[in-house]
Amino acid sequence: xxxxxxxxxxxxxxxxxxxxxxxxxxxxxxxxxxxxxxxxxxxxxxxxxxxxxxxxxxxxxxxxxxxxxxxxxxxxxxxxxxxxxxxxxxxxxxxxxxxxxxxxxxxxxxxxxxxxxxxxxxxxxxxxxxxxxxxxxxxxxxxxxxxxxxxxxxxxxxxxxxxxxxxxxxxxxxxxxxxxxxxxxxxxxxxxxxxxxxxxxxxxxxxxxxxxxxxxxxxxxxxxxxxxxxxxxxxxxxxxxxxxxxxxxxxxxxxxxxxxxxxxxxxxxxxxxxxxxxxxxxxxxxxxxxxxxxxxxxxxxxxxxxxxxxxxxxxxxxxxxxxxxxxxxxxxxxxxxxxxxxxxxxxxxxxxxxxxxxxxxxxxxxxxxxxxxxxxxxxxxxxxxxxxxxxxxxxxxxxxxxxxxxx
Amino acid sequence: xxxxxxxxxxxxxxxxxxxxxxxxxxxxxxxxxxxxxxxxxxxxxxxxxxxxxxxxxxxxxxxxxxxxxxxxxxxxxxxxxxxxxxxxxxxxxxxxxxxxxxxxxxxxxxxxxxxxxxxxxxxxxxxxxxxxxxxxxxxxxxxxxxxxxxxxxxx
Ligand code: SF4
Numbered sequence: 001x002x003x004x005x006x007x008x009x010x011x012x013x014x015x016x017x018x019x020x021x022x023x024x025x026x027x028x029x030x031x032x033x034x035x036x037x038x039x040x041x042x043x044x045x046x047x048x049x050x051x052x053x054x055x056x057x058x059x060x061x062x063x064x065x066x067x068x069x070x071x072x073x074x075x076x077x078x079x080x081x082x083x084x085x086x087x088x089x090x091x092x093x094x095x096x097x098x099x100x101x102x103x104x105x106x107x108x109x110x111x112x113x114x115x116x117x118x119x120x121x122x123x124x125x126x127x128x129x130x131x132x133x134x135x136x137x138x139x140x141x142x143x144x145x146x147x148x149x150x151x152x153x154x155x156x157x158x159x160x161x162x163x164x165x166x167x168x169x170x171x172x173x174x175x176x177x178x179x180x181x182x183x184x185x186x187x188x189x190x191x192x193x194x195x196x197x198x199x200x201x202x203x204x205x206x207x208x209x210x211x212x213x214x215x216x217x218x219x220x221x222x223x224x225x226x227x228x229x230x231x232x233x234x235x236x237x238x239x240x241x242x243x244x245x246x247x248x249x250x251x252x253x254x255x256x257x258x259x260x261x262x263x264x265x266x267x268x269x270x271x272x273x274x275x276x277x278x279x280x281x282x283x284x285x286x287x288x289x290x291x292x293x294x295x296x297x298x299x300x301x302x303x304x305x306x307x308x309x310x311x312x313x314x315x316x317x318x319x320x321x322x323x324x325x326x327x328x329x330x331x332x333x334x335x336x337x338x339x340x341x342x343x344x345x346x347x348x349x350x351x352x353x354x355x356x357x358x359x360x361x362x363x364x365x366x367x368x369x370x371x372x373x374x375x376x377x378x379x380x381x382x383x384x385x386x387x388x389x390x391x392x393x394x395x396x397x398x399x400x401x402x403x404x405x406x407x
Numbered sequence: 408x409x410x411x412x413x414x415x416x417x418x419x420x421x422x423x424x425x426x427x428x429x430x431x432x433x434x435x436x437x438x439x440x441x442x443x444x445x446x447x448x449x450x451x452x453x454x455x456x457x458x459x460x461x462x463x464x465x466x467x468x469x470x471x472x473x474x475x476x477x478x479x480x481x482x483x484x485x486x487x488x489x490x491x492x493x494x495x496x497x498x499x500x501x502x503x504x505x506x507x508x509x510x511x512x513x514x515x516x517x518x519x520x521x522x523x524x525x526x527x528x529x530x531x532x533x534x535x536x537x538x539x540x541x542x543x544x545x546x547x548x549x550x551x552x553x554x555x556x557x558x559x560x561x562x
Contacts, residue, residue, distance in 0.1 A: 042426050044469055045505040052504060064501050067430025067526060111433065114440075130440035137437075148430040148526045 030355050035348050047334050054329035055081055055301045056294060059153055062321070065336060067148045068111065071104040072314035073336065074153035076321040079234070081155050084308025084325045085301055087291075089235075091284040093157035098236040099170075099279045100144065100152050101312070102272040106177065107136045108315035109265045109272075112367045113188060116262065119360040120197050121399030125187055132180045139173045142166060155297060156290035162283070170280055177273045181266075188266050189250065197402050198258035202350040202362035205256055214346045215339045216317020217264045218366045220246050222256035228313040240278055245271060258365040265367075302329055314339055316367050340366070357401035417449025418540055421459035421483065425476050425512070427466030430526035431493035435463065443529045450536060456482040461539050463532075464518075467495040467502040468510030480516040486546040488539035489518045492532055494525040501525070 046065055050058045062073040075097060082089060089097075114129035137147045144150035144160060152158050162170070188194055204214065209222035219226050227244035229237040245267045247253075247260035254260065291297040310321045317339030326332035343366045350362050424432055438445045439452060453459050456479045468476060480489070489512075494500035496512045512518055519542050522535040 042424075042469070043471070043507055044426055044467065044502050045507040046502075049502065049505050061501050064428040064430070064495075064525075067428045067433060070428075070430065127440050130437065131442065134437075134440075134442045146526075147528065148434065149428075 030357075032351050032354050032356065032359075035351050047336065050334040051330050051332075054298060055155060055325075055331065056298060058331070058334065059155070060151065062336065063149050063151065063153075065338065068108050069104070069314050069316070069319070069338070070149045071100050071152065072312055072319050073321070073338075075101055076310040076312040076314075076319045077323070077334075077336070078153050078155055079310030079312065080308040080321040080323045081301070081310070081325070081331075082308070083310060084306045084323055085155075085304035086306075087156045087300070089157055090287045090290060091236075092161075092286045093288045093290075094236045095279045095283050096158045096160075096162055096288065097153070099162070099276050100140075100150060100158075102275045102279075103136055103140055103143075105272045105315045106269055107133055107140070108367075109269050110136070110184070112265060112315075112364075113184065113262070116258075116361060116364050117188075117194070119364045120194065121402045122193070125194075128187065129184070132177075132184070135173055135176050135180075139170060142169060154289060155301065157288045159289075161288050167280060167283075170276070174273055174277050174280075177269070181270050181273065184266055184269065188262050193402075194262070195259055198262060198361065198365075200255065200257050201358050202258045202354060202365055203256050204346050204350050206254070208349045209256070209346065212345045212349075213342050214317070215342045216314070216367075217261055217268065218317065218343045218346055220244055221254075221260040221264045223248070223254035226318075228311050228318050232311065234311070236279055237275075239282070240275060242271075242275070258361055261365045298329065301325065316340055317343060355401070417451065418461055418536065418543070419451050419453045419459050420461045420463050420536065421453055421456045421479070422463045422465070423456075423476065423479055425464060425466035425472040425496070425510070426469035426508075427493060427495060431465040434526050434529050435465070435492065435532060438529050438532055443533065445533060445536070457484065459483050460487060460543060461536065462487060462489045463492055463536075464489060464496055464512050464516075465492045466510075467499050467505075467508045468512055468515065469505075469507045470509055473509050473515065476512070476515060486543055488520065488542050489516060490520040490522060490532075490535045490539050491518050492522045492527055492535065494523050497521045497523050 046061060050061055053061065059074050059077060062077040063070045065073045081087070110129050110133040114126040114133070117123070117125035117129065140150060141147050143162060143166065144152045152160060204218065204222045206223045208214075209219045209224050214222070214224070215226065223246055225244040225246060227242065228234070229242045230244045233240075233242070245264050247255070247263040250263045250267060251260075291300065304325050305327075307322070307324045310323075312319050319339055320337045322333065322335040322337075323331045324333040346366060347363065350365070351359065354362060422432070422435055435452075437443060438450075456462065462480065462483050464476070466472070491497050491512045495502055496510065499508060499511050502508050509515075520535045520538045522531050524531055
């Protein structure tokens with residue numbers, strides 16, 4: 001064969017759940033030698049648009065940074081603006097915010113669990129998890145009016161109250177998830193078939209996680225006890241004693257592999273249910289907004305000056321929003337840092353020397369939010385042949401490997 | 408609306424994300440899972456546009472995805488239907504004034520069905536797919552009858 005490279009141009013866009021992103025892999029035989037990432041396919045210029053809008057309009061823009069984290073971004077953004085303008089939030093609103101944020105964590109983690117099972121070829125588990133997830137979508141719809149992009153957050157509080165009639169319905173959801181949690185634990189943590197495909201795969205060591213500044217479940221699965229809710233308690237979290245969840249709580253040791261990332265997320269579902277239960281039992285009375293009249297609030301924000309930072313532990317890790325308020329309605333600077341931005345680089349050590357068939361599950365294991373691979377270019381280090389694999393083909397490889405290991 | 412006449416074959420769908428916020432995309436996936444379960448109607452997400460009857464487009468079309476959108480449209484065999492799912496693909500939505508957005512989708516490819524909403528509900532997507540289905544049946548019916556005509560005249 002000649003040394004010339006060739007490409008197999010099969011669909012640059014994949015049919016799966018996530019957004020586009022390009023990877024370049026160099027492989028030798030079945031082993032991955034080096035990885036290069038090329039993000040940017042999903043760039044929309046959100047922060048630029050924010051500079052032409054007023055603060056309240058930006059909340060809805062922040063919500064649409066990502067449809068899965070549609071409580072996390074507005075949460076962090078509102079906290080940044082409140083921090084800059086010195087607005088305080090009534091306690092009831094803080095509790096409602098936390099309830100929504102934790103409901104979102106449940107939906108996001110279960111969504112992820114389904115995707116991970118799908119990548120391994122267990123589609124029945126995908127269906128089971130998404131069926132369990134519908135319950136949280138229902139309760140979110142009842143509380144906020146929408147299944148995705150809830151529109152709940154407002155500077156200085158929340159837009160909708162939780163009424164007395166709704167509380168029994170939320171309690172029902174809590175009961176439902178307490179039961180469903182057992183099922184999830186059985187399927188994901190007790191069943192050997194998921195363990196054989198994920199143990200010792202895509203390892204990220206404690207040092208690597210620290211060096212790469214990984215956040216969220218990705219870091220916690222490597223033993224880094226990092227959680228904004230624990231390290232810098234805010235909002236209603238400050239009333240609770242929240243501990244960062246690491247895999248040794250379940251299995252007694254930390255490996256930092258994909259299996260550990262599953263443990264952390266499954267345990268966090270349980271933690272979220274407990275947080276919601278606490279919030280519901282301790283829901284204070286009172287106002288839900290510090291300033292009800294939007295026009296007046298805009299006036300206050302127009303006059304406010306200064307900088308503010310808002311942090312929040314999103315399902316995927318710490319999200320930070322920074323705003324600088326100056327003259328006029330729009331912020332002078334608005335910067336959002338999503339957790340996946342930190343976690344992207346942890347793919348590099350995770351994928352080093354792994355098999356091609358493990359790419360889908362390792363990539364999915366950090367729960368990438370803004371990016372995913374639309375295609376991977378494989379360069380064979382021995383023959384210099386270049387091959388473009390679609391995600392479908394990769395998934396096929398992954399499923400074949402699962403079958404091989406099950407035999 | 409009588410459906411029995413039309414439901415003569417299943418519909419395969421290719422989903423293309425042109426820079427959306429993911430909100431509409433997860434609702435599309437929710438369609439496949441037990442609550443909505445569109446697979447019972449034969450609607451299936453496929454891995455290549457070459458196998459698809461319907462193109463489901465989400466997102467406001469950013470610069471990097473534009474050539475891919477056009478390519479995928481060309482790769483989908485005729486007769487095809489294009490459905491735009493979500494407000495941001497229909498009109499730009501919240502992203503209307505960005506420097507990197509060149510949409511909406513119908514500026515670049517012909518669109519048959521619009522499903523507005525930010526995000527849309529899964530039921531609305533089913534309704535959109537149904538409308539596309541009717542269009543495809545119409546197109547196919549028309550070409551079948553014209554083929555009959557050609558046969559008759561040549562005979
Ligand atoms: S229409 Fe709204 S929810 Fe759907 S992808 Fe666009 S911005 Fe997201």
